[in-house]
Amino acid sequence: MSRVRRLQDYAEFVGPEELREIWSLVRHVEGATMVHVNSTRMGGGVAEILEAMIPLLNSVGVSARWEVIEPLPGFFSFTKALHNGLQGAPFVLRQEQVDTYARCQQLNASRLDLNADCVIIHDPQPAGLIRHRAEGRSRWVWRCHIDLSAPDPVAWGFLRPYVEQYDASIFSIPAFAQQLPHNQFMIEPSIDPLNDKNRDLDVRTVQDVLERYGIDPERPIITQVSRFDAMKDPMGVIRAFREVRRREDCQLVLAGGGASDDPEGQQVLAQVREEASHDPDIHVLELPPESDLEINALQRASTIIVQKSLREGFGLTVTEALWKGKPVVAGAVGGIRRQVIHGFTGFLVRSVEGLAYRLRQLLHDPSLRQALGSNGREHVRNNYLITRHLKDYLLLLLAVRYPDADITDLAGAGHP
Amino acid sequence: MGEATCSPGRRLRLTEGRPGFTFYTERRLVQLTGIRAHNLDELLAGLRTVGGASIFYHTHHSFLQRQFAAPMYNGNDFATWIATALGEGDLAERVGSINILDCQSIRDLRETLIAVIEDHLASHPGRQRRQADPLDAFHFASSRSFVLPAGRVARSLEEFAWHVSRISVHSLFYHVFVARLNPECRDRDFAVWIEEELGLEDLAGQIRRLDPYPRPLEDLRSELVTILARHIDARGALT
Numbered sequence: 272m273s274r275v276r277r278l279q280d281y282a283e284f285v286g287p288e289e290l291r292e293i294w295s296l297v298r299h300v301e302g303a304t305m306v307h308v309n310s311t312r313m314g315g316g317v318a319e320i321l322e323a324m325i326p327l328l329n330s331v332g333v334s335a336r337w338e339v340i341e342p343l344p345g346f347f348s349f350t351k352a353l354h355n356g357l358q359g360a361p362f363v364l365r366q367e368q369v370d371t372y373a374r375c376q377q378l379n380a381s382r383l384d385l386n387a388d389c390v391i392i393h394d395p396q397p398a399g400l401i402r403h404r405a406e407g408r409s410r411w412v413w414r415c416h417i418d419l420s421a422p423d424p425v426a427w428g429f430l431r432p433y434v435e436q437y438d439a440s441i442f443s444i445p446a447f448a449q450q451l452p453h454n455q456f457m458i459e460p461s462i463d464p465l466n467d468k469n470r471d472l473d474v475r476t477v478q479d480v481l482e483r484y485g486i487d488p489e490r491p492i493i494t495q496v497s498r499f500d501a502m503k504d505p506m507g508v509i510r511a512f513r514e515v516r517r518r519e520d521c522q523l524v525l526a527g528g529g530a531s532d533d534p535e536g537q538q539v540l541a542q543v544r545e546e547a548s549h550d551p552d553i554h555v556l557e558l559p560p561e562s563d564l565e566i567n568a569l570q571r572a573s574t575i576i577v578q579k580s581l582r583e584g585f586g587l588t589v590t591e592a593l594w595k596g597k598p599v600v601a602g603a604v605g606g607i608r609r610q611v612i613h614g615f616t617g618f619l620v621r622s623v624e625g626l627a628y629r630l631r632q633l634l635h636d637p638s639l640r641q642a643l644g645s646n647g648r649e650h651v652r653n654n655y656l657i658t659r660h661l662k663d664y665l666l667l668l669l670a671v672r673y674p675d676a677d678i679t680d681l682a683g684a685g686h687p
Numbered sequence: 688m689g690e691a692t693c694s695p696g697r698r699l700r701l702t703e704g705r706p707g708f709t710f711y712t713e714r715r716l717v718q719l720t721g722i723r724a725h726n727l728d729e730l731l732a733g734l735r736t737v738g739g740a741s742i743f744y745h746t747h748h749s750f751l752q753r754q755f756a757a758p759m760y761n762g763n764d765f766a767t768w769i770a771t772a773l774g775e776g777d778l779a780e781r782v783g784s785i786n787i788l789d790c791q792s793i794r795d796l797r798e799t800l801i802a803v804i805e806d807h808l809a810s811h812p813g814r815q816r817r818q819a820d821p822l823d824a825f826h827f828a829s830s831r832s833f834v835l836p837a838g839r840v841a842r843s844l845e846e847f848a849w850h851v852s853r854i855s856v857h858s859l860f861y862h863v864f865v866a867r868l869n870p871e872c873r874d875r876d877f878a879v880w881i882e883e884e885l886g887l888e889d890l891a892g893q894i895r896r897l898d899p900y901p902r903p904l905e906d907l908r909s910e911l912v913t914i915l916a917r918h919i920d921a922r923g924a925l926t
Contacts, residue, residue, distance in 0.1 A: 288855045292712060295835050421821070445826035448719035457717040457828065603822070615755040646755055653753045666716040670831050677740040678832045678869070682711060 276323075276465055277330045281658045284464050293331070293662050299681050300668040301332040306387040307414075308338045310350070310396035313560040314528060315498070316460060316587040317393050317416055320660070323463035327661050333668070336387070340379040340397045345371050350396045351535055356426025357395060358418045358502065358582040364425050376400050385409070389668055392437075401436045410671040413437040416460070417584045418605040419447040439671055443585045443606050454674060456667060459606065460585045461660035462594060462651070467563035469594055472571055480568035484524075486554055491521040491634055494573040496566055496591075498527050499540040499557075502582045504602070507623050509546055509553060511579070514627040516552065519634050526556040526569055570595050575633050575640070579626055583607050590655045593617070593647030598640045600629045610655070616647040708847055708880045710837040712858035713865065715751075715830040717744075724825040726818050727773065727804060730765065733827050734801050739793035741829035746787060746796065747864050748830065750904050751856065759783065761900045764825075765800060772819035778807045787900055793868055834861065844885060848915035851877075856904055863899050863907065877911075890918050 282290055305328060309317050321337050328335035349368045356362025380403030390411045392398055401411055413434050419427070419442065431449075434440060439454045448455050462469050481488050493512060497503040505525050512523040525543060540557060547553035558565055570576060576592035578601040585606030592599050593610060599617035601607045611617040618629040633640050673679045720737060724730040734742070749762030760766035760783025770779035781803050790796040819825070837858045841847035851859075866875040873879055882891035893914050899907045 291838075292714065292835075292855060292857065295712075295838070296714060296833070299833075299835075442719060445717075445719055445828050446822075446824070448721040448826065450721040455719040455721060456831075457719050612755060649753065650755075662714060663716060666714055666831070666833060669833055670716055670718075676831075677738065677829070678834060678865075680834045682834055682836045 275326045275330070276463075278327065278658070278661070280465060281656070284652060284656055285658050289658065293658065293665070296662065296665045296669075297331045297333075300665050302334070303389065303668050304334045304336075304387040305389045305391065305664070305668070306336045306338060306385055307391045307393065308340065308383065308385070308397045308400065309393035310340050310342075310347075312339050316585065319466075319468070319587070320460055320657075321393075323466060323657055324660065324664070327657060328664065331661070331665075333665070334387075336384070338383045338385070340375070340400075341382065343371055343375045343378065346375045347396075353395050353426055353429065354417060355502070356423040357430065359421045359423060362423040362426040364429055369429070372399060373402075376402060389671060391441075395430050398430060398433045401433055404436075410438045411436075412439045412441060412667065412671065414441040414458075415447060416443060417447075418582045419449065420605075438674075439667075441667070444609055446605075447584075454670065456670065458660065458663040458667070459609065459655060460587055460590070461655050461657045462587060462590045463657045464594065468567050469591055470567070472564075472567055476564070477568045477572050480565050481572055483565075484554055484556055484569075486522060486524060486569075486572070488572065491519070491574040492524060492569075492572055493521055493575050493577060493630060494524040494526065494569055495577040495579065496526045496570060496588045497578065497580075499525075499536045499543060501535070501539055502580060503527075504579045504581050505539065505543045506546060507581075508577055508579050508626070509543070511577075511623045511626040511630065512553065514623070515630045515634070519631065521574070521634065522552045522554065524554045524556065524569055524573070526554075526558055526566065528558045528560055528562065566591075567595075570597060573597055575600060575630060577626065577630075578602065578607060579620070580604055580607060586610065589617075590651055593644075594651040594655075596644035596648045598633050598643040599647065600626055600633070610650065612646075612650065615643070616650050617643055706884060707840045707842040708877075708884070709875075710839040710841070710850055710854055710858055711834050711861055711875060712837040712855055713832045713834045713861045714857060715748075715832050717748075718829045718831050720827040720829065722827040724768075724819075724827070725821070726816050727769075727775075727778075727808060728816065730769075730825060731801060731804055733825070734765075734797060734804070737827050738829060739797065740831075741827050742793050742797045742800070743864075743868065744829045745827075747860075750864070750899075751860055754903065761787075768819075768823075768825045772823040772825065773817040775807075775817060778804065781807065788898060790868075792870070796868075832865065844881070844887070844890075844915065845919055847881075848912060848919060851908065851915065852912045859904050859908055863904070887918070890914070893918075 278290060307321055311318050325335045325337045376399035380400050390409050391414050392400055393414045394416055398413055404411055435452055440451055441456050441458045442448050443459055495508050544555050547555050570592055576597045576599045578586055578589045580602040583605035589599055589601055589607055589610050593616060599611055600620055601611050603619035603621050611619050613619045620626045620629055722733050724733050745764035749758055763783045766779045766783030769775050785799055787796060837854055839850045841850050862875055862877055866872050878891040878894040881887050
């Protein structure tokens with residue numbers, strides 16, 4: 272278990288001037304209270320960010336809490352379909368699902384402590400809590416982590432009336448923003464460079480993990496780490512790998528776990544296992560939630576990291592790979608387009624053939640792999656570490672406190 | 688980062704009885720509008736309706752980001768999008784070469800952008816209007832700025848140069864871009880303080896002539912510090 276970290280622990284990554292500026296913001300929000308609500312304590316990027324962010328907020332004087340909703344039977348099946356519909360898949364809405372969603376919100380509203388200056392509700396699952404908002408000074412913000420660029424109209428038509436009641440929304444990239452009657456902000460997700468998934472590892476630890484999973488450290492390793500989800504296109508990755516392996520000696524690792532709010536994962540995993548069952552060079556690893564160190568080791572041992580998503584909110588596995596200085600080949604969707612700068616931090620692809628071509632190119636060019644990896648680490652250092660995310664949350668507290676001004680002069684020297 | 692050749696301890700000229708220069712810094716939270724453009728008509732409609740903060744954002748935010756290659760068109764998002772998503776290279780070049788130093792305000796800049804695009808459309812009446820792929824739509828954004836004291840005050844030109852060499856890139860951005868384009872905080876413009884409080888008109892003129900747009904802010908800092916150091920050394924030689 273990682274120890275609770277403080278802001279100054281990050282000085283080695285971002286430098287003292289950055290920390291000084293964060294502390295200067297803290298002075299203006301000290302004592303503020305914030306509660307985050309999501310649908311799962313473990314699994315997926317949201318839980319991972321909150322696990323690091325809540326203690327960090329508290330360490331700088333913001334009183335932050337994390338609440339998790341409890342589902343009713345059938346609730347997560349519905350919200351997974353809604354999630355897919357919001358990301359563009361065809362969506363059908365039945366009245367009993369509407370009723371289940373509403374009952375679940377009511378149940379959790381009476382169970383959770385939502386009293387805070389700023390209430391941040393993550394994703395569609397708990398979005399309906401807004402209907403049970405108490406009178407008072409709290410500002411409610413809907414934090415959307417999913418790709419909302421082209422939602423199914425029925426799915427968005429269901430969620431939109433809830434979202435419109437919030438005081439503000441947060442999206443991960445500009446393309447996900449909607450026409451809404453309140454302020455919308457962009458806050459990109461982040462990784463914690465000190466947690467088990469991202470901290471430096473010694474060679475022995477990495478080798479032990481490879482040995483445990485029967486992966487050959489002497490041959491190139493191509494890895495995709497993600498939930499077993501059709502939107503991550505693991506079958507497409509296998510097809511690209513088979514195309515590459517016609518001429519290149521290499522191995523494929525598909526590693527991922529499930530999340531308690533994702534009931535489709537087991538079906539996709541079964542398909543992937545069936546497809547890979549006769550190939551000893553395809554390693555399908557279903558990892559339990561506490562496998563951060565193993566994922567870290569697999570990423571560090573990899574020659575190339577793949578994230579062939581067909582839809583993606585942001586793609587924190589891409590961030591993790593870039594931070595480890597690995598070349599990344601990834602689907603040109605969602606937040607991946609902000610992280611993978613084509614030709615500088617990795618390559619963006621739109622097809623199985625495109626992925627196979629870039630894998631061949633990188634397998635043959637170690638200096639290109641090194642250059643992309645080095646740029647990628649700097650890109651993450653400048654944009655996607657948790658200190659930047661913390662700063663954005665501090666700014667959010669100010670933005671909801673002063674909702675109307677383009678420029679807010681906290682210096683108290685008049686309005687510039 | 689450039690280094691001044693002077694230190695606070697070596698004061699060649701004190702500003703007795705005059706206010707010092709307070710350095711500020713700012714942090715920005717990106718705000719989204721939900722307004723998208725897929726072609727030049729929609730881009731023009733957006734340019735006419737979005738707030739001034741959005742025009743500022745799309746012409747300046749890249750200066751706060753590390754660039755892996757020389758930015759296309761001085762980091763002007765409108766020009767970059769016109770080139771990459773619409774393939775209108777000639778218009779992109781005209782939009783990207785607008786000299787923002789010639790604009791006295793964001794309103795000026797907005798009007799110039801609109802005029803250049805309208806002129807292009809009027810000059811090519813028969814040309815088919817190109818449509819961007821939905822994935823490559825232009826998304827109007829802006830940013831909310833929160834201004835803070837940087838914890839630095841200069842009471843002489845020497846101290847000023849010393850601080851300029853050390854302030855964060857966010858502080859430099861604020862004094863170079865925000866202070867110049869916002870009449871309400873004109874006294875936070877470097878050149879204004881040097882001219883009005885120190886009475887150094889020639890030096891203020893040199894700083895005003897520095898063009899911050901076609902280069903990274905760190906390059907601008909280096910040149911600024913060099914000019915200040917040269918001036919300080921020259922005055923030291925005279926006294």
